[in-house]
Amino acid sequence: MLTAVGAFAIRRKYAVVATWAVVILAALPFAQRAQIFLKPGGFSNESFPSVKARKILQERLEISTLSVDFVFSHPEWSPFDPRFSSAVENAVRGLERHDEIAYVTTHLDDPQRVSPVSNTAHVTAGLTIELEESVEFLETITSEVDAGPLDLIVTGGPALYRDISIASQDDLRRGESVAFPIATFTLLLVFGTLIAAILPTAVGGGGVLVGLAAVFFMSQGIDMSIFALNIVTLLGIGIGIDYSLFFTSRFQEELRGGKSVNDAVLSAQTRAGKAILFSAVTSLIGLISLVFFDIMMLRSVGIGAVAVIFAALLAALTLMPALLAVLGDRVNRFRVGPDWSKRNGLWVPLSNWVMKRPWLVLLPTTAVLVLFAVPALQMRLGSVDATILPDSLESRQGFDVLREEFGFALRTVIPVAYTFGGAGSGEPAGGERGSDMAAGGSDSNPFARANIESAYAIGRELEKLDGVSSVTSIVNLDPTLGPAQYVLLYTNPESITDVTAARIVSDTVRDGAILFLVESDLHPFWPESRELVTEIRSLIPPGTNGGELHVDGGAGEITDIVNTLYGKFPIVIAVVLAVTYLSLMLLFRSVILPLKAVVLNVLSILASYGALVFVFQEGHFSGVLNFEALGVIEATLPVLLFAIIFGLSMDYEIFLLSRVAEAYERTGDNAASVAEGLQKSGMIITGAAGILIVVAASFVLADVVVVKAIGLGLAIAVFVDVTLVRALVAPAIMRIAGPWNWWLPGWLDRLLPEVNHES
């Protein structure tokens, strides 16, 4: 089929080129707007227990989990200075008229909102809307808040998400502006001629544009995350250029071998095209696996990546042969660099050296790979906060003030909703007034004796859990009070004069629900907090009121994310490895070669994980790379990198092995074939990998630390893969394995369909 497609592209070369030109031009305006329908966030899922708990918090306890924070300050006036206070009151006066705002709390309502170290106070406006709507609403209210003589910084969830979107788009622009010129320069170095160098960039770029336009259309029907955009673009550029590069170089090689233009195109199509097709298949296997995770962000990357890779594949197998057929020998015009085909370079001596002493190469290089991978054992999965944003952004600055002066985000607060009695089904709590509440009788009355006693037991149990520093609830006001005293206290809940207790009663109790705020000195996104969440979820409330506990908060959500991801990850790994193994078995008709390829790929990925831990978790090179150590690895990163790297690394493995296999088919000499394969693919693989490393590394310049981590993780994985694995370990193993490389049991040989160049 590849040959048929190639023949068609040659025959109708002008029509194919024109069709692609029209498609690319049509795609351009949509590709530019790919981010319009993408949503912020996307790490959560409706089925998460934490999301269900959040709904209970919102609907039954009227707790707003999303807020806008206004940080007011003045160089001289203290927050309790009447001038400061009245300026704050004036600034936020109009906010509560918005239906989208549930409450506004100032430092005059809660003195804890005054900084102990500066003339700063913060005001929180709790929102009744979802994150997606909040970003637009933020613009409305920030324009209404006039701080007058005070300085004002706006932060909180909507502001942070707005800035993440802005920073992501800036990162994308910066990444592209760096990646394309450097990729073109690398191509010039590889091909040495201007046209050959421009060709892959043009065809790869065209594929990306078409892929991004597809993302634009898909995002109107499917929820897709804004975070996918950078990764999808990075992959599109890298892979698109790679495919075109392999195709072009093979075409040049065939021309040099004396073939006519059309024969050279056809030969490139059947040989390089097959490798490209299988590369794309293996890449797609890894990336499609992301679609099976119930996390919108990963699914978006999966869908988006499939779109761009598919576009890149189509461009490489249709546009590229057509263009080369049009250009013919002119592809070698305008030489500006060395002609590598006339030089032996380093690949011949290197391959000879490896073939002579395979064990000497294998053992130390494997040791180095293992050494790279060792830090991965210390990997702490977690989530990230606003510190992933650069401190030049307003929301990050506000977050820093809240963190440093008010202790925000340094401690874990886990909201636990205790529901009972089928809220809404029992007698309304309180009755005429609260006078006879404690007498009991109402299943859903939170002040009924039975419910207070159960809640008291839960409150005590929560206080005892490892890592818990305090619990706030209506039954954790004072350790000297027992259940009987609490029942007495809530005989008249309105008569409580204690400001804190009154606020807790007003804010954390409703008919059929009592809120516990479990506080811990553990960081909210660290693994220990997840253990605490799991402990809380294991508790069964006492009593016969049908009580249930629902755990939300950052720690609850990240627990769900990790459980969801890593519940499926082993299965996904197994499936991806197995399918890849089978595909390679089909391609190379060997049992050992696919196994070697899969194991080496896993080693490359583990080395990349190790580097991520060393850099982003432990903070090495944080000064050079300009980021704040996260202390954890963002939980989606290992999954994402596995899916991306597995496919990408496999590209190079396939390009190498396909050249080795070709030589082996011709000569039957294993060692000579391995050396020839390495020599023939060495420069191209290095060039292709160099481009991908450059593209990936350009994202290290990103402001958003997670994007930086993806870029670096990818760059390191490809670098390790192309240097240690492809140049040294793989040839050494193949040399040692000898004829075993090509072993395939007879029964399996008969079972496997034949994939020849024409099929």
Next chain:
Amino acid sequence: MNPRFSRPALTSAVLVLTVLVMASCTGSFTLRQVPMGVSPDPTAAPIPITLSRDELAHDSRLEWWYHSGHLESESGREFGFHFVVFKADDGVGEPNLVAQLGVLDVQTGEHFEWSRAQAGLADQQGMPASIQIADWSYGIGPDPGMHLFSTKSGDVEMALTFSAESPPMLHNEIGWIPAELGATYYYSWPRQRAEGQLTLNGEKFAVNGQAWFDHQWGDFFVLGKPAGWQWFALQLGDSGSLMITESRGIDGEIADTYGTYMSPEGVVTSLDGETDGIRLAVIGEWTSATTGATYPSGWSLEIGSLKMDLILNPVVDDQEVKGGLPAVSTYWEGKTRVRGSRGGKPLTGDAYVELSGYVDPEPIEWLYR
């Protein structure tokens, strides 16, 4: 060239990898029934009060330092005042401080009030100690019974220093009052010499007089209407001092009546409502136009064991204190005249009276849906 090969290692490799990864990622857990909660041990025996240590702030849920008194300018112009610092600490975050100042200009009948709030209490390392509440300051020490405060608010400035002229008065014999919801330590300096400056509406007065000091702390809850109390601090003309409290419980019924008497010689006697025959009756009422609360306004007080028969009348009806605290905590704190007799002999004096739990609390909205 197909050498014999026992079995591809792929299956086992994939299985091993899968098991390893799954083992490291398991999120399962065992459910656990929460046992019913047991009440905490009965409150520990109180620690004897030691002055001056206990003049300072304590690690307690509630605490207040409270001065009320009667001042005169050099020209004989009379003023009443009360100054209080409340500290509320729920153990999470910094303690909340609220300070209130009330001043009564007897000549004009005007009652003024101001307040300040702040979160956080600086560490106190011995005496003298200072508590800052926004731009107001309150000092304790260096000697027991010595205090000072300095406030400034608009046209009003007040700075007073206090020194004890009597021994301390420990209430309920050891200074420990158990209540329905917790217990409080409670002692007073019933007679403090007060001296200082008062600037009112731009007019400056050098003032002096006598003040009453209360200090309470503990893990207890104060409830508003219908719970509450009437508190009387009498500085009698014969140099005797008397504190009487009548407290109402959660049901609004009188829960306890007790008092403490310090004789002119400084001998302290605890008084029990029943045993000592304390009879307190309201002889007048006043309704606040601001809050709508109706307060007692005038009392007859009989104490059988002391052979006292007294009438108390507020100097001014409107001495309600509203600022700085939630509505449910609004109270009446007023300068009051005392006349009557003891053992048949006429007796007069000055008093400060506190009436708590008369204002309807703000409704908790969700209770009425």
